[in-house]
Each structure stands twice: as C-alpha cells, then as structure tokens.
Amino acid sequence: MSAKKEWNITNKELALLYGVSSKTICNDLRQLRKLGLIEQEMVISERGLDRILVIKERGKING
Numbered sequence: 001m002s003a004k005k006e007w008n009i010t011n012k013e014l015a016l017l018y019g020v021s022s023k024t025i026c027n028d029l030r031q032l033r034k035l036g037l038i039e040q041e042m043v044i045s046e047r048g049l050d051r052i053l054v055i056k057e058r059g060k061i062n063g
Contacts, residue, residue, distance in 0.1 A: 009017075015025040032038050 015022045
C-alpha cells in the first residue's frame, strides 16, 4: 500500500535543516518543480524569498 506524506516548510527552514545556503535550496527547488514534487507554494515575503512549500513524498507503508 502506498501513502503520500506532505510537509509544510519554508525554504529558509529547509536550508537550515540541510546546513546549506538558501541559494542552494533555490536551485534544488527548481529541480523539485521539474519533477512535480512541489504540490503547493505560497510566497510569504515581499521579495519572494520566503516560501511555504508543500512537498509530496511517495512511499510505502508496510502492514
């Protein structure tokens, strides 16, 4: 059985979580968009630097 998990996280939080720069995360987000893994994006700052992301994960549940 497969399940879909979603996370709501800002790109700055994502950068801090992985210990990389926001620029690196922005490049990675382009890749995630191309792969269709970002379900929803909401800009939360005037310059558009902070975004809340809903990221899809496809996985399996055993049981």
